Amino acid sequence: MSGFTDVGKNICLVGSTAVDHIGDDPMMFALQVSRRLPGAITQAAAAAGKKLPMSSSLHTFALYLSGDMDATRSSLRRWTLSGANARKAVRLGQIALAAKLPDLADELVADVPPHSRGLAAFVSRRHWHNGAMGSAIDALGGGNRRDRRQRLRLESELRVFTGWRPHVEAYPNYSSLPRTVVHFLTNSLPHTSSGYAQRSHSLLKAQTEVGWTVHAVTRQGYPALVGKITGRSTETIDGVTYHRLLAARLPFGMDQRLQAQTEALLELCLRLRPEVLHTTSHFVNALVVSAVAEALGIPWVYEVRGLLAETWASERPEAARQSERHLRFWQREHEATKGADAVITLGHAMGAAITGENGCSAAKLILVPNAVGEAFLASPQSPAEARRRLGLDPEKLTIGTVSSLVSYEGLDDLVRAFAQLSVRYPDLRCLIVGDGAELARLKNLAHKLNVSERVTFPGRVDRTQSSLFHQALDIFVLPRLDLPVTRTVTPLKPVEALASSRPVVFSNLPALQETIRDGTEGLSAEAQNPAQLAAAVECLIADPCLRDRMGEAGRTRILAERTWQAAAAQTTATYERLKVARGYN
Numbered sequence: 384m385s386g387f388t389d390v391g392k393n394i395c396l397v398g399s400t401a402v403d404h405i406g407d408d409p410m411m412f413a414l415q416v417s418r419r420l421p422g423a424i425t426q427a428a429a430a431a432g433k434k435l436p437m438s439s440s441l442h443t444f445a446l447y448l449s450g451d452m453d454a455t456r457s458s459l460r461r462w463t464l465s466g467a468n469a470r471k472a473v474r475l476g477q478i479a480l481a482a483k484l485p486d487l488a489d490e491l492v493a494d495v496p497p498h499s500r501g502l503a504a505f506v507s508r509r510h511w512h513n514g515a516m517g518s519a520i521d522a523l524g525g526g527n528r529r530d531r532r533q534r535l536r537l538e539s540e541l542r543v544f545t546g547w548r549p550h551v552e553a554y555p556n557y558s559s560l561p562r563t564v565v566h567f568l569t570n571s572l573p574h575t576s577s578g579y580a581q582r583s584h585s586l587l588k589a590q591t592e593v594g595w596t597v598h599a600v601t602r603q604g605y606p607a608l609v610g611k612i613t614g615r616s617t618e619t620i621d622g623v624t625y626h627r628l629l630a631a632r633l634p635f636g637m638d639q640r641l642q643a644q645t646e647a648l649l650e651l652c653l654r655l656r657p658e659v660l661h662t663t664s665h666f667v668n669a670l671v672v673s674a675v676a677e678a679l680g681i682p683w684v685y686e687v688r689g690l691l692a693e694t695w696a697s698e699r700p701e702a703a704r705q706s707e708r709h710l711r712f713w714q715r716e717h718e719a720t721k722g723a724d725a726v727i728t729l730g731h732a733m734g735a736a737i738t739g740e741n742g743c744s745a746a747k748l749i750l751v752p753n754a755v756g757e758a759f760l761a762s763p764q765s766p767a768e769a770r771r772r773l774g775l776d777p778e779k780l781t782i783g784t785v786s787s788l789v790s791y792e793g794l795d796d797l798v799r800a801f802a803q804l805s806v807r808y809p810d811l812r813c814l815i816v817g818d819g820a821e822l823a824r825l826k827n828l829a830h831k832l833n834v835s836e837r838v839t840f841p842g843r844v845d846r847t848q849s850s851l852f853h854q855a856l857d858i859f860v861l862p863r864l865d866l867p868v869t870r871t872v873t874p875l876k877p878v879e880a881l882a883s884s885r886p887v888v889f890s891n892l893p894a895l896q897e898t899i900r901d902g903t904e905g906l907s908a909e910a911q912n913p914a915q916l917a918a919a920v921e922c923l924i925a926d927p928c929l930r931d932r933m934g935e936a937g938r939t940r941i942l943a944e945r946t947w948q949a950a951a952a953q954t955t956a957t958y959e960r961l962k963v964a965r966g967y968n
Contacts, residue, residue, distance in 0.1 A: 393607035395631035450823025463490045473501040514706025539636030544711040549645035549674045557679045559658035563596040567662040574606035578875040587623045589951035603628040603644040659958045665691040669719035682961035685723035693868035730873035732893045753875040755882040756947040758850035769854035779812040782858040788819030793862040799913035802832040818843035853883040861889040865910035881937030888919045904937035
């Protein structure tokens with residue numbers, strides 16, 4: 384019965400969320416749904432939409448879904464020349480914004496009469512896209528019911544970015560259970576299979592193995608908020624208990640949702656009785672956890688795994704880094720790091736960003752880099768044997784990556800470099816494992832470069848097969864773009880590649896240079912330079928002995944320095960130190 388109740392809550396939340404978004408903005412709702420559906424379904428819908436008349440805005444939308452950005456741009460450009468009625472122009476402008484073509488979006492709506500339906504919402508979204516939060520709210524004015532509702536939603540988010548904090552009453556007689564920790568997470572296995580979720584699970588599992596009672600709690604409404612209705616209120620994976628804060632409906636507005644989330648976390652903690660709380664970036668998680676920790680009188684740890692303000696800015700012009708949203712984002716991040724009892728981060732470049740101007744004290748910072756465990760500790764198979772097990776051609780030398788398919792990973796440079804190499808090495812193959820917003824565009828690029836038959840896109844794979852896909856590669860390629868976020872944040876994927884005894888060809892960015900020893904474990908290339916990337920890969924193609932030496936060097940170091948058992952020992956030692964500082968054992 385409880386299982387039915389949990390699923391029932393999830394169904395209600397998915398339904399109520401869908402109704403809200405359809406009512407607020409049908410086009411944006413369609414875009415969000417397309418990003419969550421399996422790639423095969425999205426591509427089938429795109430193929431059907433492309434058959435519609437070119438006079439339909441749905442035809443342009445289908446071009447965007449198919450990943451054909453040249454055709455999308457051409458279609459939108461035709462509309463700027465031929466003109467469209469006001470309502471269609473606004474819809475096309477929304478598509479242009481989604482396709483990261485803001486200048487075209489502006490052209491499309493330039494002649495739309497003031498007060499036209501949907502125009503205020505478009506102008507607001509345009510400002511919001513640029514990070515001009517106050518201007519986005521002002522653009523909605525009085526407006527119709529839909530605009531007023533959107534204005535209230537944006538106002539609530541602005542409050543969170545400008546100093547609002549959740550509040551719960553203190554519990555002066557609270558007593559904790561020894562060696563018990565609660566981790567508050569944005570998402571987790573099995574419903575999300577990102578590097579974030581994998582790091583969380585690996586660390587929590589290792590903490591249980593060193594004798595701590597470990598609980599994980601995900602944000603309220605997850606996993607229903609990402610379209611997964613099968614989540615239960617508690618789920619156990621490898622001995623780690625995940626608690627879900629399920630709800631049939633969430634309060635309106637970001638601040639009220641965070642307040643409800645804080646109250647729900649406090650209620651759970653009063654049952655679990657942790658002696659320390661541990662959360663991860665970004666700052667909204669810190670707001671919730673700091674309020675609960677203060678109410679219970681226990682220490683809390685803030686783990687900065689990414690710089691989400693820079694991730695947001697990475698898909699926008701440089702001016703966005705001076706926008707209201709970006710500056711306020713960083714201000715709240717600094718408040719979080721200063722308020723935490725300890726701050727954990729992944730690398731030296733990230734640490735420098737956190738402790739920079741207005742940041743926290745360096746004395747508070749603890750470096751806990753990404754690590755490996757489980758299947759990555761076992762002796763790796765040869766690339767040919769791994770490919771045989773996966774149904775791939777064992778005889779074909781294969782380069783590629785296992786990654787989230789997002790724009791800052793620079794995977795179009797990998798496809799372009801492979802296209803150059805394939806002329807000289809017709810038996811070479813490329814394997815790009817993962818899912819994300821760039822999948823359709825990458826497939827389309829491979830088709831245009833006439834290499835689609837030699838590039839394999841398996842999509843998202845089960846975590847139990849992740850190590851096997853790493854081993855299927857002869858050379859792991861990490862072609863990240865040169866952006867503030869990629870210069871700073873150290874990803875998990877190269878650590879797993881090195882543990883798999885695979886050399887890594889990577890962009891010459893600080894965060895990657897501190898992870899991979901250039902010339903010893905891999906070769907660097909200039910970021911955003913497919914020709915240099917191809918040249919570095921070709922060095923390793925031509926020298927199998929060098930590949931083996933680099934692979935062995937990488938695996939030896941990672942197993943000596945980067946295991947989750949070591950990370951667990953380091954983090955639990957931090958908990959013990961914080962307990963002593965608080966005056967209890």
